[in-house]
Amino acid sequence: MSIKSLTITLVALLLATGCTTVKPWQRGTLAKPEMSWSPDPLEATLENHIYYSKEASFGGTAAAGGGCGCN
Amino acid sequence: MSAVMKNLARSALAVPGMVSVAQAAAPAEAETGYRFTYYSEDDSPASRSDGGAQERYKIQVHQFYLMMPFGDHMSWDIETSFESMSGASPAYTYKDDEDVTRVYMSGASTERRFDLYGSGRYYWSEAEAGATAGFSTERDYTAFFAGTDGSIQLNEQMTTISGGLSAGYDILNPTQDFSGDQQQQANTPGRFAAKGESIWQVSAYEGVGQVIDMNTVVQAGISVTHKNGYLSDPYREYAGAEVPYDIRPDNRTLLTLSGGARRYFPGPDAALHADVRFLVDTWDIFSSTWEVAWYQNYAPNWNWFVDNAIDFQLVPKLRYYQQTEAYFYEIPDHGVADPYYTADTTTYYSSDPRLSKYGALSIGLSLKTDFRQFSWTIGGERYAANPAYGFNGDEETPGLVSFWRLTTGLDYRF
Numbered sequence: 111m112s113i114k115s116l117t118i119t120l121v122a123l124l125l126a127t128g129c130t131t132v133k134p135w136q137r138g139t140l141a142k143p144e145m146s147w148s149p150d151p152l153e154a155t156l157e158n159h160i161y162y163s164k165e166a167s168f169g170g171t172a173a174a175g176g177g178c179g180c181n
Numbered sequence: 182m183s184a185v186m187k188n189l190a191r192s193a194l195a196v197p198g199m200v201s202v203a204q205a206a207a208p209a210e211a212e213t214g215y216r217f218t219y220y221s222e223d224d225s226p227a228s229r230s231d232g233g234a235q236e237r238y239k240i241q242v243h244q245f246y247l248m249m250p251f252g253d254h255m256s257w258d259i260e261t262s263f264e265s266m267s268g269a270s271p272a273y274t275y276k277d278d279e280d281v282t283r284v285y286m287s288g289a290s291t292e293r294r295f296d297l298y299g300s301g302r303y304y305w306s307e308a309e310a311g312a313t314a315g316f317s318t319e320r321d322y323t324a325f326f327a328g329t330d331g332s333i334q335l336n337e338q339m340t341t342i343s344g345g346l347s348a349g350y351d352i353l354n355p356t357q358d359f360s361g362d363q364q365q366q367a368n369t370p371g372r373f374a375a376k377g378e379s380i381w382q383v384s385a386y387e388g389v390g391q392v393i394d395m396n397t398v399v400q401a402g403i404s405v406t407h408k409n410g411y412l413s414d415p416y417r418e419y420a421g422a423e424v425p426y427d428i429r430p431d432n433r434t435l436l437t438l439s440g441g442a443r444r445y446f447p448g449p450d451a452a453l454h455a456d457v458r459f460l461v462d463t464w465d466i467f468s469s470t471w472e473v474a475w476y477q478n479y480a481p482n483w484n485w486f487v488d489n490a491i492d493f494q495l496v497p498k499l500r501y502y503q504q505t506e507a508y509f510y511e512i513p514d515h516g517v518a519d520p521y522y523t524a525d526t527t528t529y530y531s532s533d534p535r536l537s538k539y540g541a542l543s544i545g546l547s548l549k550t551d552f553r554q555f556s557w558t559i560g561g562e563r564y565a566a567n568p569a570y571g572f573n574g575d576e577e578t579p580g581l582v583s584f585w586r587l588t589t590g591l592d593y594r595f
Binding site: 130132136144147152 | 214216218220242244260262337338339393394395396398406435441443445447451452460464466468470478494504507535536541547560564566582586588
């Protein structure tokens with residue numbers, strides 16, 4: 111899939127979702143910890159560091175921790 | 182080298198209101214947490230390793246986290262980790278006289294790494310901004326970084342626009358050989374070439390998050406990272422070769438596109454996480470990462486459990502990753518007469534398995550138990566990389582890693 115078509119797909123997904131306004135008092139579910147993008151920050155840090163060290167890719171929402179990662 | 186990416190990750194994770202989609206306000210309570218991880222890589226395959234099977238890395242990781250509100254509109258947090266590791270790692274891969282792919286493992290070594298990050302955030306009613314700085318240090322590598330990020334909610338707080346900028350500077354000091362330059366070059370040519378070298382990098386992230394309905398939120402983001410400096414692996418060498426066995430371009434630019442969704446299902450009281458990331462870079466690597474996780478809640482309705490606020494959360498995860506190879510990746514044939522390696526630093530080559538065409542599968546399972554203000558977590562992961570998982574049936578890559586990981590820890594809110 112080319113970058114152009116991927117971008118179009120992602121934007122289309124956002125625009126074509128038929129959003130309905132959710133008032134602040136209706137957001138109890140969205141505020142649950144399991145609905146956050148990273149429910150466990152320490153786990154996310156560790157995972158990102160391991161994957162950074164063992165794979166050629168990093169960045170975006172799956173970025174890595176510090177250090178060389180040479181091994 | 183990668184410390185700056187951590188800050189970028191924080192920006193990216195903050196896109197549609199990472200902590201809470203329901204409000205853009207400073208956290209009401211403090212939180213602290215500790216994690217211990219034992220990480221163990223499978224031994225290198227005996228049939229493909231010089232000198233038979235060798236024990237690869239075993240790592241123990243201690244992590245600590247503290248987040249405190251500061252007044253009505255601010256918070257600060259620190260995060261630190263300490264790692265101790267030992268074991269051998271692949272130094273280079275080659276084809277022998279019989280065209281069998283073999284991996285030469287470095288001697289077992291013991292290393293330690295420490296990092297510390299601190300950040301502060303300010304919250305408005307519909308926006309927030311933060312700044313982060315930190316460092317990572319180990320015997321042969323020191324990294325510094327700083328960054329800033331922010332987000333604003335629009336469209337009746339249904340849409341969140343966020344962005345982040347980070348910069349980092351790394352210093353390499355891989356050689357511990359204090360003999361003369363000529364001897365260092367002969368004994369440790371890779372490390373000698375990297376002596377005193379540095380890397381700088383800058384990253385930018387832009388994202389948009391959207392609340393779809395009472396149970397669904399999605400996000401999309403784009404990031405660009407540019408790295409400049411000594412990007413070769415100094416440990417890919419052979420004593421006596423006099424030239425490094427790994428020479429890479431001194432520039433790399435990476436572009437990522439990512440998307441994600443969170444959907445809550447009231448019936449089973451569970452949440453589905455789905456994330457995808459695509460990456461392209463100037464080393465001709467294209468990769469995609471796909472992740473799904475299911476957060477299943479269970480709260481027993483018995484008096485003792487209710488009185489003590491005890492509930493459980495079981496989280497199975499599945500991750501798939503695949504990448505193409507870097508344009509300078511090659512497994513040299515040591516059976517030919519002409520030497521493959523050269524002192525010409527503009528001729529790029531590397532047999533690093535992490536730059537090959539392969540795929541990786543990972544499955545994980547964790548259990549979180551809440552007890553009043555405490556949460557105890559235990560979980561494990563199995564990760565396996567293989568050329569076949571990346572639709573590469575032509576090559577063997579014996580240096581690719583497979584590992585087990587066990588993590589447990591405690592969180593406390595006050």
